[in-house]
Amino acid sequence: MIISIASGKGGTGKTTVATNMAVSLGGDVQLLDCDVEEPNAHLFIHPEINEVKIITTPVPEVDMEKCNLCGKCGEICQFKAIVVIGKTVLPFPEMCHSCGGCMEVCPEKAITETGRELGVIERGSRNGLEFVHGKLRVGEAMSPPLIRKVREYARPDALTIIDAPPGTSCPVITSMKGTDFVLLVTEPTPFGLYDLKLAVGAVKILDIPCGLVINRSDMGDDKVKIYAEKENLPILMEIPFDRKIAEAYSRGEMIVDVMPEWKEKFLELYHQIEEMSFHKNH
């Protein structure tokens, strides 16, 4: 089973929920941090990294000896990533989406592919929990291809927890698509609610069962709860604001480490998810 943890709004506590749930569960569990722009889960899990891989995406390279300047490559490219200018062909690798169209269309077979570095994937473990994250190279614009690579580490026989990035566009969709359950972490504020509605819209498009965690549940107003009830979204957990939790978080400590009584609550959260996705599938 794959559970993805998303939010719409940033800073609502995705990583807190993902890491605490992951360490609370025993057995064959893996945590994949798909927030490759700003991965944070490792700061709480402190995994021992034993594999580092540089991830690249294919981009065109032109052999000017073979090129006859026909311009078909520039014509097919939707992303303005390759252009014929005068007597030369200029690829713009940072614009390239790696579709392979230019290489396919070239009648002279003058185009081959080389790699543009997207970032790295690091894999490790802590106390039996398998940990994988991607780190986007600073200056690289496209995170979805790296996110897809991180997701390839999901093993069908394991329980996989995905820490997704904030927002509702392609990086989030890439992180959530094809997962069995989406846990949406929100906060009871106008920003939290507005972005939650967008996230729920995305989850509906993907047709994945979902539930809510309300973080800092005593800090704003009650509109998130009213919305959840109206939309039939189950509230699976509430985490009240507690300065002790906030300070522990600031130091890189997990709730279950400073307040062990929370371990039971995260286990219960998982059991509710298990039951909901079971009902969906049977």
Add this chain to the structure above:
Amino acid sequence: MKELVVISGKGGTGKTSLLAAFASVAKGKALCDADVDAADLHLIMDPRIKERHDFESGHEAAINQDMCTQCGLCRELCRWNAISEDFNVDPIVCEGCGVCYYFCPEKAIEFPLKNCGEWYLSETRFGPMAHARLGIAEENSGKLVTLIRKEGKKLAEKENLGLLLTDGPPGIGCPVIASLGGATATLIVAEPTVSGRHDMERVVELAAFFKVPAMVCINKYDLNPDMGQAIEVFARERNVTVMGRIPFDPVFTKAMVQGKTIFEFDDRSDGSKAVKGIWEKLEKDLKIS
């Protein structure tokens, strides 16, 4: 004209609350919400929309089943596995590269322009504002960011305003890169946590990569003063101007719940005083006022 872009790396550090506060005291400015996939500034600004435009960007493939002979070439060429065994394109997976459309021997694939959202020109109690809404699950957020910043600048120019205040997105990827290019300066809102520090370091690196002068302020400073100091030390090492410290203050949430800026809600709270100090330093450093 000058443009200040507020970013953070990590989400939820207070970018929008801070930008809204600046908007309520800055003289002669236009506003721009460049966090197009989770835009929140309008929840405080309550804009009256004067112009509404479709945002069309990129294309999406669709197979005409009557003409398709199921030869399978498109499925072979598509690097995203966006085409199912029964020859339907999954619009969520389709990258819009057009390779299937180009090569289909039956010309059975259509490739229409895609509507990816809307953008707006509005009036608010603090001045004109450009903002947008990226369609849910849509792509091309970077292009929409570029467009909305351009429209924001036009708004400011039209009314002879010398400043554009832009609320940026979290992260370091395509929409953030699109938010930074050509900006006068960027203010990074950090928080004194291990993740806040980690994310701030990456976004400082990003600003340096694109040669945009960076400044930093730390929100919820008292949550972990040691971490706050460590962030300030890092900032100074990288020539990032330290603009100030904001204490943890429930005034941010309370003001937001009422759709007000923190100055409108309570300008004598500790949080408001700290933000006022940061704004005054910004005015001086950016030579705006």
